[in-house]
Amino acid sequence: MSAIKHEMNSFNHDVPADETKLVNVNYNGKWIQVPAGLNVVEVTKRQGDFMPHYCYHPKLSISGNCRMCLFEMGMPKRNPDKSVMMGEDGKPELMWIPKPIIGCATPVSEGMGIRTESPLAKECRKSVMEFLLINHPLDCPICDQAGECKLQEYSSEYGAGESRFVEEKVKKPKNVDLGERIVLDDERCVLCARCIRFSKEMVKDDVLGFVDRGSHSKLAAHPGKRLDNAYSLNTVDICPVGALTSKDFRFKMRVWFLKETNSICTTCGTGCNVVIGERNNVIHRLTPRHNEAVNSMWMCDYGRLNFHYMFLEDRLQLPQVGKGRAKFPADWKAAFQQFGESIAGYKGEQIAMVASARMTNEELYLAKKWADELGVKQIDVVPRKAEGDGFLRSEDANPNSRGASLLGVSQNGSKLKEIVEGVRSGSLKVLIALHEDVCEAGFTEEDLDKLDVLLASGILKNRTTAKADFVFPGCAFAEKRGSMVNVHGRLQRLNRAIQGPGKAMEDWEMLCRLREATSGGNGLHTIEDVFRSMAADVKMFEGLSLSKIGDLGVDLGSESEPPIAG
Amino acid sequence: MAVSERRIILKHIDEEGYSNDYACYVKHGGYEVLKAALKKDPALIREEVKKSGLRGRGGAGFSCGMKWSFIDPKKTEKPIYLICNADESEPGTFKDRQIIHKDPHQLLEGMILACFANNVHLAYIYIRGEFPEGARILERALADARANNLLGKNIQGTGFDVDIFVNRGAGAYICGEETGLIESLEGKRPYPRMKPPYFPAVLGVYMSPTIVNNVETLCNVKHIMEMGGEAYSKLGTPNNTGTRLLCVSGDVNKPGYYEFEVGKLTLGELIHDVCGGVRNGNKIKAIIPGGSSAKVLRADKKYKLKDKEIGIEEIPMDFDSLMAVGTMSGSGGVIVIDETRDIVECLANISSFYAHESCGQCTPCREGSLWMKKILDRMTSGQARPQDTDLLASVADNIAGRTVCPFGEASSWPVQSFVGNFREDFEAKAKA
Numbered sequence: 002m003s004a005i006k007h008e009m010n011s012f013n014h015d016v017p018a019d020e021t022k023l024v025n026v027n028y029n030g031k032w033i034q035v036p037a038g039l040n041v042v043e044v045t046k047r048q049g050d051f052m053p054h055y056c057y058h059p060k061l062s063i064s065g066n067c068r069m070c071l072f073e074m075g076m077p078k079r080n081p082d083k084s085v086m087m088g089e090d091g092k093p094e095l096m097w098i099p100k101p102i103i104g105c106a107t108p109v110s111e112g113m114g115i116r117t118e119s120p121l122a123k124e125c126r127k128s129v130m131e132f133l134l135i136n137h138p139l140d141c142p143i144c145d146q147a148g149e150c151k152l153q154e155y156s157s158e159y160g161a162g163e164s165r166f167v168e169e170k171v172k173k174p175k176n177v178d179l180g181e182r183i184v185l186d187d188e189r190c191v192l193c194a195r196c197i198r199f200s201k202e203m204v205k206d207d208v209l210g211f212v213d214r215g216s217h218s219k220l221a222a223h224p225g226k227r228l229d230n231a232y233s234l235n236t237v238d239i240c241p242v243g244a245l246t247s248k249d250f251r252f253k254m255r256v257w258f259l260k261e262t263n264s265i266c267t268t269c270g271t272g273c274n275v276v277i278g279e280r281n282n283v284i285h286r287l288t289p290r291h292n293e294a295v296n297s298m299w300m301c302d303y304g305r306l307n308f309h310y311m312f313l314e315d316r317l318q319l320p321q322v323g324k325g326r327a328k329f330p331a332d333w334k335a336a337f338q339q340f341g342e343s344i345a346g347y348k349g350e351q352i353a354m355v356a357s358a359r360m361t362n363e364e365l366y367l368a369k370k371w372a373d374e375l376g377v378k379q380i381d382v383v384p385r386k387a388e389g390d391g392f393l394r395s396e397d398a399n400p401n402s403r404g405a406s407l408l409g410v411s412q413n414g415s416k417l418k419e420i421v422e423g424v425r426s427g428s429l430k431v432l433i434a435l436h437e438d439v440c441e442a443g444f445t446e447e448d449l450d451k452l453d454v455l456l457a458s459g460i461l462k463n464r465t466t467a468k469a470d471f472v473f474p475g476c477a478f479a480e481k482r483g484s485m486v487n488v489h490g491r492l493q494r495l496n497r498a499i500q501g502p503g504k505a506m507e508d509w510e511m512l513c514r515l516r517e518a519t520s521g522g523n524g525l526h527t528i529e530d531v532f533r534s535m536a537a538d539v540k541m542f543e544g545l546s547l548s549k550i551g552d553l554g555v556d557l558g559s560e561s562e563p564p565i566a567g
Numbered sequence: 568m569a570v571s572e573r574r575i576i577l578k579h580i581d582e583e584g585y586s587n588d589y590a591c592y593v594k595h596g597g598y599e600v601l602k603a604a605l606k607k608d609p610a611l612i613r614e615e616v617k618k619s620g621l622r623g624r625g626g627a628g629f630s631c632g633m634k635w636s637f638i639d640p641k642k643t644e645k646p647i648y649l650i651c652n653a654d655e656s657e658p659g660t661f662k663d664r665q666i667i668h669k670d671p672h673q674l675l676e677g678m679i680l681a682c683f684a685n686n687v688h689l690a691y692i693y694i695r696g697e698f699p700e701g702a703r704i705l706e707r708a709l710a711d712a713r714a715n716n717l718l719g720k721n722i723q724g725t726g727f728d729v730d731i732f733v734n735r736g737a738g739a740y741i742c743g744e745e746t747g748l749i750e751s752l753e754g755k756r757p758y759p760r761m762k763p764p765y766f767p768a769v770l771g772v773y774m775s776p777t778i779v780n781n782v783e784t785l786c787n788v789k790h791i792m793e794m795g796g797e798a799y800s801k802l803g804t805p806n807n808t809g810t811r812l813l814c815v816s817g818d819v820n821k822p823g824y825y826e827f828e829v830g831k832l833t834l835g836e837l838i839h840d841v842c843g844g845v846r847n848g849n850k851i852k853a854i855i856p857g858g859s860s861a862k863v864l865r866a867d868k869k870y871k872l873k874d875k876e877i878g879i880e881e882i883p884m885d886f887d888s889l890m891a892v893g894t895m896s897g898s899g900g901v902i903v904i905d906e907t908r909d910i911v912e913c914l915a916n917i918s919s920f921y922a923h924e925s926c927g928q929c930t931p932c933r934e935g936s937l938w939m940k941k942i943l944d945r946m947t948s949g950q951a952r953p954q955d956t957d958l959l960a961s962v963a964d965n966i967a968g969r970t971v972c973p974f975g976e977a978s979s980w981p982v983q984s985f986v987g988n989f990r991e992d993f994e995a996k997a998k999a
Contacts, residue, residue, distance in 0.1 A: 065761045066929045068969055100968045106761050128965035132934035165958055168941035192927065211756065211927065214739070216937035218927030 009392060010297055011202045015043050015059035027075065027114040032092055041104030041115055042070050052117060053126060053155045055133075055241045056193035057105035060298060061202055064194050069155070070104035071125035073097055075114025085112060101125050126159040135166040136216060138188045146243030148256040152191070173219050180228035182248050182302055183237060187219040190244035196220065196236035203299070204392075206230040220244065231390065234302045238288055247286070249306055254278075254285045262498035263290060263552045267359060267478040268304035269387060270397030270488035274553070275300065277479050277498035284308050284479055284499060292553050294491060301393050308479065315462045317474035318503025324470055333504065333514070340471050341518030343454050344431050349376020353420045353429045356410050357436035358382040358399035360508060361483025361495060362542075363528055365401070365408045366535040367512035368435060374520040379423060381416035383442040395488050403486035407541055417443050424448050432456070436475060436508070438463035458511060474505040481507040482528050484550055486557060493554035494547060570832040570840055573802070575810045576786045577826045580669045587704055589711035592672035598717060600793045601676050605683060605725045609640070612684035616788060618796030620808035625652055625743075625781030626858065626898045628886040637768035638776045640686035645775040649682055649690035650752065653782050654736055654743040656695055657858035658920055659900030662812035662824050663782035667694070667701040671708035675731065677785035679717060680792055682729045685778060690731045693748050696738040705733045740924035744972045745779040747926065758928040759972035783812055804830035807885035811899055813837065818846050818905035830888065835880025838903060849905040853988070854879060856889055857897025859917050860977035862984035864894055894984070910992040914985040915943035921978035928971055935966040936978045951996035959993070960986045
């Protein structure tokens with residue numbers, strides 16, 4: 002498995018250590034085998050059941066404060082000689098402890114009994130629900146958590162139909178500005194302390210705590226401190242209620258309207274697994290998706306919010322043909338044809354290609370194929386370094402550097418200088434810039450003026466597209482399908498959540514059509530075709546397909562290490 | 568007077584001329600027991616304490632010898648800590664304060680003995696924030712003990728190092744709960760810890776084995792060593808050995824603190840013979856026998872004790888008898904309520920305390936304690952509804968036994984027992 006497999010977490014209550022021995026447990030009357038030491042909440046999960054809980058989180062320390070997972074525990078009866086007393090069925094006889102105990106803090110042991118559906122266990126859940134709701138504002142109609150709120154869910158499952166509370170509710174602070182990206186409503190808070198534990202244990206940013214006591218207890222940042230760390234929005238995810246909300250998302254969309262698409266974040270080389278929430282072709286949020294081999298259950302705030310650029314006014318929407326201000330919109334067919342014609346007279350040595358390690362494997366594969374067909378020797382990507390944080394932010398700000406190396410496109414930026422010099426000296430006449438603003442990679446605008454033909458594909462207008470003769474609008478990560486290889490060598494899949502704007506085209510298709518225009522038909526009509534072809538050509542991908550990658554990705558192993566730049 | 572006090576811990580307290588000075592304590596034979604014991608095998612002290620049958624005086628009445636035996640000084644690699652719980656906060660209880668104010672060296676002697684017995688080199692006295700004078704007195708006593716080589720390095724030339732420090736609370740009842748106390752001592756919010764796994768004997772202060780004993784319990788260690796465990800165990804009654812400080816408050820003519828052999832007097836003797844009877848010659852309506860969290864006893868009810876039916880005044884004041892009649896001797900705080908009192912008001916007062924003191928960590932106690940107070944406030948201000956009595960009892964039932972710490976019981980037992988014993992008083996509120 003990948004090197005960061007859930008080692009980032011201080012706790013992994015849901016993952017028993019390898020070779021944990023199994024113990025026999027009486028679970029609601031049935032004897033089952035489960036790994037020793039697993040807590041009872043996790044045991045119920047493995048039985049396909051669910052033990053409701055607020056404070057328990059598999060990746061955080063056990064707090065035991067919500068009392069929602071109370072159950073009845075039994076222990077095997079003992080004979081005078083301390084041996085286990087066996088019943089007629091050959092199974093241990095159980096003695097049930099009259100006091101209910103919490104599942105999250107109770108590891109299973111040999112011969113233990115678990116009753117989660119007894120009258121007492123049910124009564125416990127019902128009463129905890131009642132306690133949690135008496136002082137809750139019940140403002141679901143205007144609460145962002147509505148639709149994914151544990152109070153709502155458990156209310157309908159375990160709560161009472163009516164309230165017995167006629168007293169005045171406790172008033173607490175509302176609309177508390179807890180941090181740059183987070184707002185707190187103390188009245189909604191169930192004081193589960195997940196956010197406190199996350200900040201302290203996962204981010205080592207111990208800024209949250211409880212103040213006051215009893216029913217007046219409330220969450221607060223320590224005086225003079227704010228919840229501003231790079232992972233702060235994860236607290237919004239793990240908040241089981243609407244106490245912590247994201248400033249970016251709040252009041253924007255009712256969550257039940259969001260269509261969810263599994264994909265990955267493409268902000269850095271980690272490739273955190275995400276769920277894209279979209280409605281009417283607009284993305285409203287990204288949330289981390291559980292993958293122990295990549296990001297566990299977390300993602301950074303920067304990556305999470307890094308989707309607004311897709312909806313900027315600057316989006317390229319139509320293919321354009323022509324020099325400078327004389328560019329005019331064209332239809333795709335004509336644009337491809339014109340491009341094909343415009344470079345027909347050039348030799349491979351006169352053409353360079355600057356691709357992007359933000360492109361998918363499929364796109365990079367096609368780009369390389371095309372470059373080979375054109376005889377292009379000068380090809381590279383633009384490297385991007387960032388400051389890694391040892392948690393999820395990678396030092397590689399490109400999401401697919403490994404793929405770009407694997408597919409022979411990337412020379413780690415070592416060719417860029419040669420390409421710039423080639424343009425300046427006039428030996429290079431045609432530049433194909435795919436998803437990169439080459440003005441940020443060593444070119445000046447004057448350099449670009451020297452070219453006979455400049456093709457720029459991409460998402461947003463930039464200095465390169467302004468100078469380009471052919472501007473081809475491509476798609477952003479959430480608008481297309483494909484795959485990438487993260488810095489740890491894991492092959493992962495992007496899925497399309499929304500359509501690109503205007504006439505923007507998925508880049509794999511754009512590249513197929515460009516190849517057709519310059520080199521004739523190639524028989525690749527779907528992205529599956531492209532992957533199949535790539536899997537046949539590239540050993541690393543042998544035997545794989547987009548569907549085989551699945552939602553959790555495939556580890557390509559250390560062989561996917563990029564070659565050292567020459 | 569049919570019964571007389573047996574003053575062991577209170578022996579010199581309130582004696583003419585007896586002060587809390589080191590010199591005075593030494594003049595009365597102070598620290599001699601310790602000096603003699605320091606020459607013995609520590610295991611012997613543990614053995615004597617076990618033999619004495621001493622039960623904890625803080626509230627739960629757990630065997631002190633047993634508590635100590637959970638930790639084997641030879642087997643642990645971590646340091647062992649001793650904490651003296653001087654967070655005396657249970658309403659109706661005011662015994663530890665007397666010891667601290669008037670005879671602090673008695674406590675220190677007991678503590679140093681306990682430290683020596685259990686190989687403890689660092690001990691704390693956690694004293695409630697509302698006892699600033701007590702903290703000051705203890706600091707002075709500790710300084711004197713250090714100056715006389717009873718604390719510090721190589722005490723009395725034995726090669727044994729030990730020191731004791733005072734830590735003041737900040738005014739929270741929950742700090743009397745031993746794991747809440749430990750969290751507070753570590754500088755955190757006093758949220759009680761989950762048990763399991765955080766039993767103080769295993770994962771106590773700084774995650775090290777820790778013994779937490781009440782002030783009075785530790786004082787008893789000195790007397791056990793003085794008279795021998797065997798002799799001590801003959802005081803009181805079987806399984807309820809030694810003497811006990813009782814704090815009597817409420818509607819009696821002579822409220823105060825008294826010391827008796829455990830089980831050697833009845834509630835009636837305590838109230839009538841010791842405390843001069845009920846004020847104005849009123850009849851007793853109810854008695855809370857062990858601090859405000861103990862279940863209330865109704866005066867005109869019959870109780871069953873060892874197959875005998877007895878009246879409230881015949882109940883012996885010991886751990887087992889009070890438990891047998893459905894309550895507890897708790898912290899030794901006896902609160903007498905006479906017939907003139909509004910029983911609902913009494914409970915409203917108690918519940919208001921627990922609503923204010925709930926730490927807020929876990930759901931049932933946090934939300935339930937304030938809810939009960941609000942219901943009672945309503946009932947005592949003319950807004951009771953017929954269903955409130957059952958509602959009150961049901962809220963209490965939903966707290967007891969479902970919380971992180973025993974505070975859940977502390978706040979719900981009064982409600983359960985008041986409503987259970989005086990249902991008509993509660994129901995009458997709805998009719999008024």
